Amino acid sequence: MTAAHPEPLPPQEETDRLLVGDHTDPHAVLGAHPAGPDTVVRTLQPGATAVHVLTDGTRHPLTHLTHGLFAGLVPGPVTHYRFEVERDRRPHVVDDPYAEPPTISPTDLDLIARGEHPRLWDVLGAHPHDDGVTFTVWAPHARGVRVAGDFDHWAGRATPMRHLGSGVWELHVPGARPGCRYKFRILSADGTWHEHADPLAFATEIPPATASVVTTSHHRWHDDDWTTRRAATDWHTAPVSVYEVHLGSWRVGLSYRELAAELGDYVQEMGFTHVELLPTTEHPFGGSWGYQTTSYFAPTARFGTPDDFRHLVDHLHSLGIGVILDWVPAHFPRDAWALARFDGTPLYEHADPRRGEHPDWGTYVFDLGRPQVRNFLVSSALYWLEEFHLDGLRVDAVASMLYLDYSRRAGEWLPNTFGGHENLDAVAFLRELNTAAHTRCPGVLMFAEESTTWPGVTSADGLGFGFKWNMGWMHDTLHYLRNDPVHRVHHHREIVHSTDYAWGEKYLLPLSHDEVVHGKGSLWQRMPGDDRRKAAGVRTLLAYQWAHPGKQLLFMGGEFGQPWEWRADESLAWWLLGEHGGMNHHRGIQRMVADLNEIYRREPALHTLDHTPDGFTWVRSDDAPGNVIAFQRHGTDGSVLVCVVNFAGVPHEAYRLGLPRAGEWQEVLNTDLSDYGGSGVINGTVHAVAEGMDGLPASVSLRLPAAGVVWLTPA
Structure with missing residues (x-):
């Protein structure tokens, strides 16, 4: 090499920083760089015994300088090149990660710095291209960042990333492909290395393994x-x-x-x-x-x-x-x-x-x-x-x-x-x-x-x-129903309190996973009495929930009254729904929930005015001795549905209450149907007479089943 040509070895400080891993711009050292009329090419290939530059059909040998750093002078300008790397006497041709320009624009970097990027996942993470994968990560206080993965046998030493500004580090790795596992190795300010999964990984290994996985989507949406x-x-x-x-x-x-x-x-x-x-x-x-x-x-x-x-x-x-x-x-x-x-x-x-x-x-x-x-x-x-x-x-x-x-x-x-x-x-x-x-x-x-x-x-x-x-509704309702019916008279306020604030927010009524774990008991277990009464209690709870103002949420298993708490490592007790073994209570609850949803979707009164007092009117809220409440739901189309809930442990025959109009009314739901596992205390079609009651112009006499709910609509 003539004296007119610069030495391929970079300044010692640059080399040390590169090899230690705290060089913020490894691209300034590695890759191809003009040297007068010629080009200096440097590459990190730890463990290699020989490296050649392949350009214009010519092989140019590089010299091993130190710790896997190879360098050499290639005559003339170099625009396109690859490396032939020999390990264990087996040559492999690879592309150079340090031949690529940055993939993130200054605008993107500015948006990241300000915390205002509208689609952060488009610029950070692992993004496959035809020739490899671009890895990008935000680590503003790191001294250096490397990416390691399947593509380099998890060595990481040959893939230091460059700091583009705004705390963003980036490297395009030729040869990396979807399916490759990877992590970032981060050099902290105290000089220690730490390995992390990608915060914006779009796929991962199956736990307990923790690596990120390069992925790309081929799904075509049809929705x-x-x-x-x-x-x-x-x-x-x-x-x-x-x-x-x-x-x-x-x-x-x-x-x-x-x-x-x-x-x-x-x-x-x-x-x-x-x-x-x-x-x-x-x-x-x-x-x-x-x-x-x-x-x-x-x-x-x-x-x-x-x-x-x-x-x-x-x-x-x-x-x-x-x-x-x-x-x-x-x-x-x-x-x-x-x-x-x-x-x-x-x-x-x-x-x-x-x-x-x-x-x-x-x-x-x-x-x-x-x-x-x-x-x-x-x-x-x-x-x-x-x-x-x-x-x-x-x-x-x-x-x-x-x-x-x-x-x-x-x-x-x-x-x-x-x-x-x-x-x-x-x-x-x-x-x-x-x-x-x-x-x-x-x-x-x-x-x-x-x-x-x-x-x-x-x-x-x-x-x-x-x-x-609506956590208040949930807590009050479940606490009320835990009580034996003979004691509910003392807790009546709990079951009517929710309408004091029902329109302060737009609510969803949750009976979620949190209510069937950690010793709280399943919905079934919360109900007092034997299996028959527990089943009736669950049916009453759900029919009351579906009629109450607000949307509904029910955790899996609740729709058939699973008798024990949810266990995250076991399937739901689907076997309870079998045709044999006296488990008709669970099939009945499930059948009723399907009917609840069908009626709920069909009746505008149950959902169109959920979040305004115009959608709700009390019929009777003060019958604590009888454990009965009754209310109207109204729809934007003028429709009405009356819900009557008997929380008592005994039926009420000839229970008279007010209705908004005289004439025929149809019982569209009764939780005591034999098809639901109930005892069959039903009404069918009833006739309301023009005799005022509860501040309403008409009234009707009903059979209210024990722990049961009746929904009525004009026939």
Whole structure:
């Protein structure tokens, strides 16, 4: 090599930083660089015994300089080249990761820096191309980042990433393909290396393995008609009857595609309008039921691929069934390979444990004051809504987000800038989330699991949710029904209290998985008495729920009165529905729930005025001695349905109460039908006479079954 040519060895400081792993721009050292009329080419190939540059049909040998760094001078300019790398006397031809220009634009980087990127998943994560995969990650406090995976036998030393600015690191890896597993190796400020899964991984290994997986979608959607109808529907006036499902235990062992067929047929047969899935975002510990989320952009690999999950959603849409995902932005687990201390600092979590650690769940709390973290979470929500065509999100643990002192004692929390306990960052985030979801995805349903009296959860100038879980109704109703009927006279206020606030928010009435675990007992077990009375109690509870103002949600198993608590590692007790063994009570409850859904969808009075007092009128709310309540539901079309509930343990014969008009009334539901497992105390068609009662112009005499519900409509 002549003196006119520069040495292929870069300055020692550059070499040291490159080999140590804290060089923020390895592309400035590696790859092809002009050297006068010629070109210096450098490559990291640890373990190689020889490396040649292949260009214009010519092989140019490179010299091994140190620790796998090869370099050499190639005559003339070089535009297209490859490497021939020899290991164990076997040559392989590979492309150079450091020959590619950046794949992220300055505009994208600026949006990421400001926490305002509208589609973060388009620029971060692993994106396949014809010749390889581009890996991109946000790690602003890292000294260096490498990507390692199947494509380099998990060595990682030859794939340092470059820092493009805004905390973003990027590298295009030729030869990497969909299906490759990978992780990021991050050099923190203290000089230690940590290996992490990709925060924006679109697929993962099957737990307990924790690597991210490169993927691309080939699914072709067939749900245009569904999404068009969804966008045109006012869900506040439409029937919404939700079947909550844990995919792993609905029937153990089913894949997403098998669930599409079996769950789809079942939900359609039962008449539910939507399914709500306990979190299918990837989570390492199955016992968390998905609430310890580690991958906010990847469906769990337990049941198949992301495209398999798309097929499940698409198929349910073809049956007219919406799909809601339980989504967990309130906290995340401490697993060192996931989001925790991602770049060696509290990046996604708040640095102060008084705001960054959850005392009840042993988890980290997102730092919602950091724009990039809010952007990450909003992008996660939009990713599920846009890329998987989901019809809504149930946002978990909203109350824990809204209050800085949630589950904390004095001295364990930090007040906001005004000295209060409201989490102003969380308020801003939730408003941003709901605005983005409703704007970008017309017709989606956004549910808040919020258990306090925070004002305006479902108002446009409040948090902006579409619906709030009515936890007060749930607690009061279940507490009331636990009592033996002879004692319910002393608890009557509990069963009528819900209408004092029923129109303060737009509510969904939940009988969720949380109510059938941790020793609370199943719905069946909560009912006093023998099996016959327990079955009647479950039927009464569900018929009352379906008639009460608000939308409905029922956890799987509740629709046939599973007698024991839900067990996440076992299938539901489908065998109870068999034709033999005296289990008619469970078949009866199931048959009744299907009828509830059919009548609910058919009768406008049960859903069109759910969230206004115009849709509800008490007929009788003060019969505590008789354990009876009665009320009217009204529809926007002028229709009316009267619901009469007898919570007593004995029937009431010739029970007279008021009705809004004289004439024939049809009993459209009676929970005591023999087909439901009841004793057959029914009415059929009844005649109301023009004799006023309960402030109404007419009245009727009814047979009210013990622990039974009657629905009447004008004949």
